[in-house]
Amino acid sequence: TEHRPFERTKGINGLEKITIRDRRGRSVEVYLYGGQVTSWKNEKGEELLFMSTKAIFEPPTPIRGGIPVLFPQYSNTGPLPSHGFVRQRFWEVDANPPPLPSHPSPNAHVDLILKSSPEDLKIWPHKYEYRLRVALGRGGDLTLISRVKNSDVKPFNFTFALHPYFAVSDISEIQVEGLQNLDYLDQQKNRTRFTDHEKAITFNSQLDRLYLSTPNKIRIVDHKKKKTVVVYKKGTVDAVVWNPWEKKVVDLGVEDYRHFVAVEPAAVAKPITLKPGQEWKGVLQVCVVPSRRSTGN
């Protein structure tokens, strides 16, 4: 197999970004700021992720779009700033990542690493190493492999989510499938617990739910595009589904909410515990396929 090296260039406001491409012209961009994927294009050059028309590429503001990494705290579920701090840190390219035996080296990929800094240890006193592999698979799928290692002498807990903003034709034309009959915490109602009895999630106002103990596969069916985004996750039992609708978000254009949905692999209800030296691995794999005529299971 041919190994394709990544490109390292300056992106918006001079922030460094990595671009990986495969031989069919698909590409993925990752900013070192946040270790954040900001673009994923198919062989036709179509963008599959959403980026806010008002995104601010200026640290310490988090970038509104793509795939933010939320660690070591999801949302306001603990004492840290909301969604933790690694989306506001400068990651580095990891030239020598430990092998990933169950994921044979894809031809286009990059490995990033973030370690606890002395300043971060003041707000979260746990030494860790977060390794992130971003890869384009043979079928054009996008894979993010997260590995968090406890490099400290005492155990720690964390909560986590990857927050992909998936591009959709129109929020009114999509449905999210695979979460029926599950319990969720409604994040607009102080995380009150409900059971979802609908066949699929549709959107006609703000929605912010933390689904508990979900299957590994969730689908975003886009009726207008006739495409389905298949979200496959491993290592995280929960999933967040979010669209802000009319809610004011400063770095989001007024009509932007129409063009994305966030479906997030998450570990929130039961924080992940790591003993010294122990490592946790989480995988997010996404592909876009033509919608089937019947969208049932």
Ligand SMILES: O=P(O)(O)OC[C@H]1O[C@H](O)[C@H](O)[C@@H](O)[C@@H]1O
């Ligand atoms: O504005 P942010 O800090 O990036 O958070 C954006 C959103 O992230 C998640 O999807 C949460 O469930 C939402 O409650 C939150 O509004």
